[in-house]
Amino acid sequence: MTNASNANDLALLYRVGRGDRGAFSELYRLYQPRLYGYLRRLLPDPTTVEEVLDDVMLVVWKDARKFRGRSAMSTWIFGIAYRKAMTAIRSELRYQAPLDRSTDANAIADKTSPDIDWIRAALVHLSPDHRQVVELTYFSGFSYAEIAAIASCPINTVKTRMFHARRRLKVLLPALAGQAREHDREHA
Amino acid sequence: MNTRKLMPHEEAIELLPWLINDSLSGDERDTVLDHARSCVICRRETKALENLRDSVKRVISPAPIPAPDMRNINARIDALIHRQNLGRRWLSWIAEFCVSPWRIVFVAQTVLLVVLGTAVLWPTTRNAEFTTLTQSQDLADGHYLRVVFSPDLTHARLGVLLDDLGLAIVDGPSERGVYTLATQNSMAVAERDIALTHLSNHRSVLFAQPVDLGAAP
Ligand SMILES: [Zn+2]
Numbered sequence: 162m163t164n165a166s167n168a169n170d171l172a173l174l175y176r177v178g179r180g181d182r183g184a185f186s187e188l189y190r191l192y193q194p195r196l197y198g199y200l201r202r203l204l205p206d207p208t209t210v211e212e213v214l215d216d217v218m219l220v221v222w223k224d225a226r227k228f229r230g231r232s233a234m235s236t237w238i239f240g241i242a243y244r245k246a247m248t249a250i251r252s253e254l255r256y257q258a259p260l261d262r263s264t265d266a267n268a269i270a271d272k273t274s275p276d277i278d279w280i281r282a283a284l285v286h287l288s289p290d291h292r293q294v295v296e297l298t299y300f301s302g303f304s305y306a307e308i309a310a311i312a313s314c315p316i317n318t319v320k321t322r323m324f325h326a327r328r329r330l331k332v333l334l335p336a337l338a339g340q341a342r343e344h345d346r347e348h349a
Numbered sequence: 350m351n352t353r354k355l356m357p358h359e360e361a362i363e364l365l366p367w368l369i370n371d372s373l374s375g376d377e378r379d380t381v382l383d384h385a386r387s388c389v390i391c392r393r394e395t396k397a398l399e400n401l402r403d404s405v406k407r408v409i410s411p412a413p414i415p416a417p418d419m420r421n422i423n424a425r426i427d428a429l430i431h432r433q434n435l436g437r438r439w440l441s442w443i444a445e446f447c448v449s450p451w452r453i454v455f456v457a458q459t460v461l462l463v464v465l466g467t468a469v470l471w472p473t474t475r476n477a478e479f480t481t482l483t484q485s486q487d488l489a490d491g492h493y494l495r496v497v498f499s500p501d502l503t504h505a506r507l508g509v510l511l512d513d514l515g516l517a518i519v520d521g522p523s524e525r526g527v528y529t530l531a532t533q534n535s536m537a538v539a540e541r542d543i544a545l546t547h548l549s550n551h552r553s554v555l556f557a558q559p560v561d562l563g564a565a566p
Contacts, residue, residue, distance in 0.1 A: 197414050215421050323363070
């Protein structure tokens, strides 16, 4: 993140903190695509995604004054989203996920050409913490230090979570590397 | 000449996911790459991670992002602002009211008066439900007496006394030790008055009165 964009973010958030609805609308439109993508990959139900996204942005509206700029604004907003997503994932695991999680891990691993459902099932087999670190690294492109700030945990914890997630995904999706090579050949 | 310290394998392999998402700082990135050049495991792992990332990204194609719809969030913010304004109005009203010390004194005085008034009136109101010893209670037909006996009067002596006077206990003793005595139906009011006089003079009778006092002819 450049200093200029950081300064712009701070200025925008300062206006939101002063109750500027126009600035909030600008901020919402700026973050809605990223937050929606992030939440949508973690939560299967689009309606829940929109509700959680609005929960996140309501906290941003209420707490904008409290932001001190110790981290980038995106890290702060994703930190709020992380906690809201965690709550939603846990409540889904409690009430709905037996269906998804019932997919046998061995059956996923045996699949020679995993499709979207199998990969989704493999990700569901990761713990919420591990899923989050995979999501934030591979899809949202955060550094380990940013992820530590987002998840409010030490950097070493982020690295350890990623290590376990990688090992689990390798067991669950051993065919992916082969599929990727085939795909590369097809597109060569 | 490369003066960078070689990164240990355990440290480097941990950082590979962030090497491939391009978020390592310049120095750290170079150090990991230096290590990977001389470590076949890290090179293989990097390739595997890239394949994993690409495959996962390819199959989990980003869901279509809907256009921002701020109706819900705007309604929630409106409600929040409304609540905050309501709270502020109350606070400012209280602050405004408390500006004058006379108002505070007035409120304090009123509260004190209400408290004192309640304390004074409350027991009176509660005690208003007492009954007098001569209260009629629908017994005023000339045949009833209310009597309080001395505590030293035994049951046996009471029985003898009542038999002598032709009286029977129909109620009591009440909380205050009052008995209601009835004369025999055939007994005239005059005879009852004789029994009453006898009771009034008896040393074990503390109080005796006809129920219809004032109502009888
Ligand atoms: Zn290595």
